[in-house]
Amino acid sequence: MATKTETNGPPREWHRPWGIAVGVALLLIVLPLVGREGAGVNLLNALVRFANFVVIPGMTYGSQLALGALGVTLIYAVMRFSDFAHGDTMAFGAMGVILATRVLQGMGISAGPLPTALLALPFGILGAVTLALVFDRTVYRFYRRQRAAPVTFVIASIGAMFVTNGLVRLIIGPSDQRFADGARFIIRVQAFKEMTGLSEGLALRTTQAITLVVAVVVVLALFLFLNRTSLGKAMRAYADNEDLALLSGINPERVALWTWILAATLATIAGTLYGLDKSFKPFTYFQLLLPIFASAIVGGIGKPLGAIAGGFVVAFSEIALTYPYRKVLDYLGFETDSLVQLLSADYKFAVCFIILVVVLIWRPRGIFQGRVI
Amino acid sequence: MRGNITMGRPFWLALAMATALGAVGVLQSWNVALAILNLQLISAVMALGVNIQWGYAGLFNFGIMGFTALGGLAAVLVAMPPVAEAWAAGGRGMAMAAITMTGTAAAVWALQRLIRIKALRGPAVVLVFVVGLALTRSFYGPSVAAIEAVDSSVTGFLGGLGLPITLSWLAGGALAAAVAWVIGRITLGLQSDYLAIATLGISAVLVAVLKNEDWLARGVKNVTTLPRPVPYEQDLQGQGWFMDLAARVGMDPFLLSGIVVKALYALLLGSVLLALFWLSHRALHSPWGRMMRAIRDNRDAAEAMGKDVTRRHLQVFILGSTVVGIAGAMLVTLNGQFTPAAYNPFRYTFLVWVMVIVGGSGNNGGAILGGFLIWFLWVQAEVGGPWLMAMVTSGLQEDSPLRQHLLNVAPHMRQLLMGVLLLVVLRLSPQGLLPEQRGKHGLAQQQITTEHS
Numbered sequence: 001m002a003t004k005t006e007t008n009g010p011p012r013e014w015h016r017p018w019g020i021a022v023g024v025a026l027l028l029i030v031l032p033l034v035g036r037e038g039a040g041v042n043l044l045n046a047l048v049r050f051a052n053f054v055v056i057p058g059m060t061y062g063s064q065l066a067l068g069a070l071g072v073t074l075i076y077a078v079m080r081f082s083d084f085a086h087g088d089t090m091a092f093g094a095m096g097v098i099l100a101t102r103v104l105q106g107m108g109i110s111a112g113p114l115p116t117a118l119l120a121l122p123f124g125i126l127g128a129v130t131l132a133l134v135f136d137r138t139v140y141r142f143y144r145r146q147r148a149a150p151v152t153f154v155i156a157s158i159g160a161m162f163v164t165n166g167l168v169r170l171i172i173g174p175s176d177q178r179f180a181d182g183a184r185f186i187i188r189v190q191a192f193k194e195m196t197g198l199s200e201g202l203a204l205r206t207t208q209a210i211t212l213v214v215a216v217v218v219v220l221a222l223f224l225f226l227n228r229t230s231l232g233k234a235m236r237a238y239a240d241n242e243d244l245a246l247l248s249g250i251n252p253e254r255v256a257l258w259t260w261i262l263a264a265t266l267a268t269i270a271g272t273l274y275g276l277d278k279s280f281k282p283f284t285y286f287q288l289l290l291p292i293f294a295s296a297i298v299g300g301i302g303k304p305l306g307a308i309a310g311g312f313v314v315a316f317s318e319i320a321l322t323y324p325y326r327k328v329l330d331y332l333g334f335e336t337d338s339l340v341q342l343l344s345a346d347y348k349f350a351v352c353f354i355i356l357v358v359v360l361i362w363r364p365r366g367i368f369q370g371r372v373i
Numbered sequence: 374m375r376g377n378i379t380m381g382r383p384f385w386l387a388l389a390m391a392t393a394l395g396a397v398g399v400l401q402s403w404n405v406a407l408a409i410l411n412l413q414l415i416s417a418v419m420a421l422g423v424n425i426q427w428g429y430a431g432l433f434n435f436g437i438m439g440f441t442a443l444g445g446l447a448a449v450l451v452a453m454p455p456v457a458e459a460w461a462a463g464g465r466g467m468a469m470a471a472i473t474m475t476g477t478a479a480a481v482w483a484l485q486r487l488i489r490i491k492a493l494r495g496p497a498v499v500l501v502f503v504v505g506l507a508l509t510r511s512f513y514g515p516s517v518a519a520i521e522a523v524d525s526s527v528t529g530f531l532g533g534l535g536l537p538i539t540l541s542w543l544a545g546g547a548l549a550a551a552v553a554w555v556i557g558r559i560t561l562g563l564q565s566d567y568l569a570i571a572t573l574g575i576s577a578v579l580v581a582v583l584k585n586e587d588w589l590a591r592g593v594k595n596v597t598t599l600p601r602p603v604p605y606e607q608d609l610q611g612q613g614w615f616m617d618l619a620a621r622v623g624m625d626p627f628l629l630s631g632i633v634v635k636a637l638y639a640l641l642l643g644s645v646l647l648a649l650f651w652l653s654h655r656a657l658h659s660p661w662g663r664m665m666r667a668i669r670d671n672r673d674a675a676e677a678m679g680k681d682v683t684r685r686h687l688q689v690f691i692l693g694s695t696v697v698g699i700a701g702a703m704l705v706t707l708n709g710q711f712t713p714a715a716y717n718p719f720r721y722t723f724l725v726w727v728m729v730i731v732g733g734s735g736n737n738g739g740a741i742l743g744g745f746l747i748w749f750l751w752v753q754a755e756v757g758g759p760w761l762m763a764m765v766t767s768g769l770q771e772d773s774p775l776r777q778h779l780l781n782v783a784p785h786m787r788q789l790l791m792g793v794l795l796l797v798v799l800r801l802s803p804q805g806l807l808p809e810q811r812g813k814h815g816l817a818q819q820q821i822t823t824e825h826s
Contacts, residue, residue, distance in 0.1 A: 082566040084723075139796055151433065151565055155730055156799055158723050162792025169785035173778070286719050290577060293570045350581040353574030357559060360571060364563070 045200040046331035048192075052202045054323055058316040060208045060277055063215035066311030067270035068288065069295035070222065070304055071263040073370075077239035077302040078259040079140070081153035086267060087289035088164035091282050092131055093268025094275045095172045097124030098179045105181070113183040114210065117272055125268045131167075132264040135160050136256060144256065168282045177280040180207055200331075207276045218269055219308065222262070226304065231258055239302065287349075291318070294352040298359045300370025309367055314352045322348050383738050383807055390745050397753070404628065407635035409752055414642040415704050417744030420728040421649055422696030424740035427729060428809070429657060430689040431669035433569040435718075436556065437725050439576025440694045442583050442716040443552055444545030444701020449590045449711045451541035452600050453533035459523040460531060463588070466516025467531070470509050477505025520588040530591045539602045542645065542702045549698020550691050552579070557690040561683060576718045583713040590711055597710040603637040606630040642703055646741070649696060653737050665689060666735070724751065727791055731798045733805025742807060750794070754787035761786070 068090060075083045083089075100120035110116050139156050186209050189201030226232040231254075238245040238255045246252060271285060278284075295314045299306025324339035343351065359366060398406035419437065426432040480501045488494045521529045560571045584593050609615045609630040619626040656662050668675040668682055676682050705711050724747065732743020762783035769776040798805065 082570065139800075142800065151431075152799070152803070154433075154566060154569070155726075156796065158726060159792045159795035159799060162723070162727075162788050162795065164792075166785060166787070166789030166792060169788060170779075170782050173782050174785065283719075289719075290570075290574060294574065297567065297570065344585060346585040347581055350578040353571075353578050356574055357571060360563060360567065361559065364567075 041198065042331045042333070044196075045198050046328045048196075048198055048200045048202050049328050049331065052200070054316075054319055056202075056204065056208055058312070058319045060211045061319065062312035062315035063211050064270050064274045064277065064311075065291055065295045065315050066308040067215055067218060067266050067273070068292040069299065069307035069311050070219070071266040071270070072292055072296045073299075073301055073304060073307040074259055074266070075263050076296070078235060078255060079144075079153065081150045081157065082293065082301075083263070084154065084157045084289065085135070085161040085164055086263070086292065087285050087287070088161050088168065088282075089128055089132060089264055089267040090271030090274070090288065091168045091280075091285035092164050092271075093124045093128035093264065094271035094280055094285070095124070095168050095282075096127030097121055097268065097272045098172065098177055098275070098280060100124060101179050101181075111182060113206070115180050115182045115207070115276055117179055117181075117276055118210070121269065121272060124272060125265050128264040128268040129261050131164065132260040133257070135163075136260050141253075141256070144252070165282065165286060172282075174282055177275070179280065180276045182206060205277075207273075211273045211277055214269065214273060218266070222266070222304065225262075235259060290349070291315075291352045294356040297356060297370070298366055300366030300368035302370045303366070303368040306366055306368035306370055313367070314355060317355050318348055318351045321351050383742070386742055386746075386806060390742070390749070393749060402628075404631045404635065407632060407639060409749060411635060411638050411642055411707055412752070413745045413748045414639065414646050415700050415707065416725070416728060416748040417741040418642075418646055418649060418700040418703065419697055419725050420732060420740040420744035421646075421653060421737060422693045422700060423725055423729045424693075424732075424734060424737060425653060425656075425696060426689060426693035427726075428735035428737075428740065429662065429665040429669065430686060431565075432561075432686060432690055432693070433565045434572045434690065434693065435569045435722050435726075436572030436576035436579075436694075437697055437722045438716045438718045438720075439572075439579035440549045440553065440697040441701035441704065441721075442576075442580050442713060443549045444542075444698040444703070445705035445711045445713075445716070446583060446590055447545035447548045447698070448538060448541040448599060448702045448705040449596050450533045451536050451544045452538035452706075453596060453598075454535040456523065456528045456530065456532035459520045459528060459588075462523055463516030463518075463520035464531070466512045466519065467588070470512040470516065473505060473509045473512060477502060477509065480505065517588050525594075528591075529594070530588050530596075537602065538600050538706050539641070541706070542699050545702025546695040546699040549701070550695040553691045553694035554687070556694075557687045561686050561690060573718055573722065576722070580713060580716045580718060583716070590713070593712075593714050595710060595712045595714075599705065599709050599711065601709060602641060602706060603634055606634055609633060638707055642707070645699065645703065649699070650737055650741060653696075657737060724791065727795050729805075730795060731805055733807035733809065735809030736805065736807045739805050739807030739809075743805065746806075747791070747794075750790060751787055754790050755784045758786035759783040 068086065071089075072083060072086050075081070075086070097117050097120045100123035101116045104110070104116050104120055109119065111119050139160060140153065143152050143156060183206050185203060186206055187202060187204040189203045192202045193199070226236060234245070234250045235255050235258065237248070238250055238252065242252075245255075271280075274285075274288070291314050295310035296307050297310070298313055299308065299310025321342045322345045324341040326336060326338070326340050329336060329340055394406050394410060397409065419441070422440075423434065423437060426434045481498055484498050484501060485494065488497055520531060523529055556572065556575055560568055560575070563571055583590060586592060587594060590596055606627075607630075610626050615630070616626055619629045622629070657665075664675070664680060665685065667678075668680060668685055672682055725744075728743035728747040729740050730743070731747060732741070733739025759780060762779050766776040766779050802808075
């Protein structure tokens, strides 16, 4: 049958007529742009504006989502359930960081131009890890020993979610907290304009740069751990085939212990970075669960690389689809009255789910062929 | 043995619940008790809907708030009087937009099937889609602006049909069913966790649409003047016979009118709950119900027996969502207002799930009991939390910052309470307070919790 040869055969060749057509079309678009007077400067202005409002926020938000999704995906790979409490674990960790920051600030300790929260991070991680281990010992271990169905774990995680949420609200209250201190900007709009002479400015906030750097460091460390250490290898083996791993003498309790430690650490870091970048509010973290799950699933649940890719896909689509492109297009020579916004900003939250549903239909196991639940 | 438990337990638990409500009536006030009862009735209907999906068929639907909001939308669309100016301003444009949208969808559907050459199909579909979208937007944009400009502080939307609001309970169910059909077609191929997350997301999308499409139901500007199926308190107070009655029972007419109105609501809501309970009870104890449980307990075996699992799942998904939609319409009727921002998927979805799990999944009576019990605790914990905290911290100084903080955050203890309750019930009595009744010969003796993945 025709369909069969198509799905099984080698990838289709690039047809030359199509290539030529696309090339001509591109040329037709690019030529008037470059040919105009002052085109070079305008093109740069457009790029700077795009970078300022789409690329930098997208990278930052994407890193935060990726770190959160890594935690979800790790728990999924090892424990085989979606942890609905993860958003609240992030809030709990971030709360620990905030409290430690306040204490450090009270003692007059600061990290200079960097936010004090970076020094307080270990305390927050300690708090979140303790909480995760308490839940593992009192709740999850019982069902693990019973070899209960994944739905039981999910329902138990909803219980853990309520408890964590309640604790956070009891300890720090439901209101907004701002805890970023130190220098606010690395590059200011005005300084950038003076430096480059462009009419469009670019700002880089300290928290954005920190988010990117920390995310890269954490992800590298995590991959080194998973690929190079015997414990990491044991975790991957356990995730791939539980029975085989048990037969070869891997201690499931030890694997579970370290999975929770890793997941809680990642959650605290993600929660702190998000809180530094925006602000800390328990309910926001609760809702952050949606884009985080979307990232993990879009990337392929159970696959660490997928979680990272998914985080950036979700973040960039959220921002790129709701950004009004009028000014960018202005610089490129297309003047319009409309905002050229694909979706109103109110739908920001909905975007990740539209992507999620599309991916689930078109490629149910995500970009990196994650596990089938 | 199981028989003994299930015979006695519902009675005692129901009695305990009634006593608790009575205690609230005596200690706080009967107005409060009846207000709690009305919301308990609605919670019970919602729990019933979720139980149909989860308890009968094992479907993990976290999209409850979306369907509740759709029920609320139906109440607005049925009961509000139509806004003639808005229809005159943008009605035709909206109709044209609807026509072009349906036309585009139909054209895309037809092209998918008519064009045999694969290379042409993609570009043709995209072209038709883009043209259709542009055409729809050209009608839609101006008419939305025109509609929302009509007296925007009061109306600014198309209004409804001006029918009695009780009709909207049926309409809410129907609307939820229609949307559930679409969502089910998209998502029901997914397995447990994926389905839960996808439905949670879709309900977020539904609520986002309701919040932002002001022409439909005023969005976040809210519809606050919905008609009521029962008389207003002021009208009762104006009646001679009512004042006589108040004098005869020796009660303040203001208090009594509130109680009478709430009791009338309770009668209406209660009769719906009873009807739905009877229907779902009959459904569960019929060949259809046994088939559903067979599919839930062993999907592969049921499929091998020739049951069309996907179709059955779609069916039960629609049925459960219909019940939730009815509950949504009833909720808006009771509140007298539609506030889309209140339907946050995260705030109540999981609460309804706690109701079903604690009450007993697979047991309709259990779901109803769970609805009553959990709503009662949820409401009373907000009052009881600060009281308890005041007791606990009474040793501290009146103005100590710790005491102040603890008293401020005490209402949030209810989250903690729900979590602990869910975890404890799941651990000690995983089948809930009223376990599922299984046939004498036992459809499947294995329990859900010990089942292998």
